[in-house]
Amino acid sequence: MSHHLVELIELRHTYPDGTVALDGVTFTITHGEAVGVIGANGAGKSTLLLHLNGYLTPGSGEVRIGHSLLTKETLPEIRRTVGMVFQDPDDQLFMPTVFDDVAFGPCNMGLALQDIEKRVTAALDLVEAGHLRDKPPYHLSGGEKKRVAIATILSMEPSILVMDEPTSGLDPHARRQLIRLMGDFHHTKIFTSHDLDMVMELCSRVIVLSHGKVRADGAPREIFADEKLLAECRLEKPLSMQGCPVCGVNS
Ligand SMILES: Nc1ncnc2c1ncn2[C@@H]1O[C@H](COP(=O)(O)OP(=O)(O)OP(=O)(O)O)[C@@H](O)[C@H]1O
Ligand SMILES: [Mg+2]
Structure with missing residues (x-):
């Protein structure tokens, strides 16, 4: 996909109750950029991320991933390209065991059983959650759920990583380990966070959202x-x- 470009053009999103969450958002993210989307509670960050792999449909405007316009037809391909970690891990975990949840994506990709097993083991190891593989997700602590939710995306080996508040609820060791993991991911990554030190450490670019608009877009230090x-x-x-x-x- 040429080459993991993420482009939003005048994206607008109004929720059914009339809340305008995104009000004409335009930007282009090129391959390999590490972008932090920051802003106050309610600024529109999660809404923005949910558009990047089609969980929400634009009221108006366009989302393009690698030059493909996001439509019903391109959605399956775009979902394989963009791995999305939700803000709330309960939105991501729905299978009877951790293993099943992390295997869900690779299974849907039609991989052979032994490849699925390898991917699940590798993804759980990356977030130090191998010991949880047979547990039901609803018995996990908040931080454990978060780590497993991240593993469900890593097991699909996405080309673009999108994460909504990836470090929220993590203990300092797990936070540090996730920062390292994200630093090692050399494709495009886009995440929201109130953890501004993590944004400073990982991002080459910061987009500031305010009331559904891009208020600033530039280098973190500036x-x-x-x-x-x-x-x-x-x-x-x-x-x-x-x-x-x-x-x-x-x-
Ligand atoms: N399902 C919904 N129905 C109506 N309004 C919603 C819905 N989801 C979000 N909103 C509203 O849209 C706006 C943007 O919400 P969003 O969740 O994108 O903010 P956010 O920047 O991610 O905030 P936070 O930092 O708290 O996660 C807020 O005003 C919120 O109340
Ligand atoms: Mg949010």
């Missing part, structure tokens, strides 16, 4: 240096840019 923008969008500098509170030295 975005996080703009105090007026941050205040208007209910954001703060990452801790790593706030300097030392004891000696007052700025980083």
Whole structure:
């Protein structure tokens, strides 16, 4: 797919109750970019991500993945290309066991049993959840569910990784490990997060959403240096840019 381009053109989304969640969003993400979509609660981040593999249908505007317009016809191909981790892992896990959930995608891809087994083992190992494979997902802790939800996407080996709040609910070790895993993923990755230090560490580009519009789009250091923008969008500098509170030295 030439080559994992993600393009939104004047995307608008209005929920049935009349809430305008996206109000003319336009941007292009090229292959290999690591993009953090940030903004206040309710800014439209999850709604935006849900459009990237067709979980929502645009009210108007277009979504293009690798030059294919997202339509009913292109949806299966686009879902194979774009792996989406939802904000709430309960939306992702629905099978009787962890193994079945992580195997679901590879099974649907028609892989042979031994390849499915290999993919499930590898994906669960990446999130250190191999010991959970026979458990029912509803018996897992919040952070365990999150890790398994991420494994359900990794097992499909997507070309574009889309994650909504991937570190929420993770303990510090699991967070660090996920950051490493995402850093090792060299294709396009797009994620939302309120973990601005992770955004700073992983992203080459930050898109700031506010009230369903792109308020800023640029390099993380520039975005996080703009105090007026941050205040208007209910954001703060990452801790790593706030300097030392004891000696007052700025980083
Ligand atoms: N199913 C829905 N029906 C009606 N309004 C909705 C629905 N889902 C979301 N919204 C509204 O759309 C807007 C954008 O919501 P969205 O979930 O995209 O925000 P967000 O930026 O992901 O916020 P958060 O940081 O809290 O996850 C909000 O005003 C929200 O109340
Ligand atoms: Mg959200």
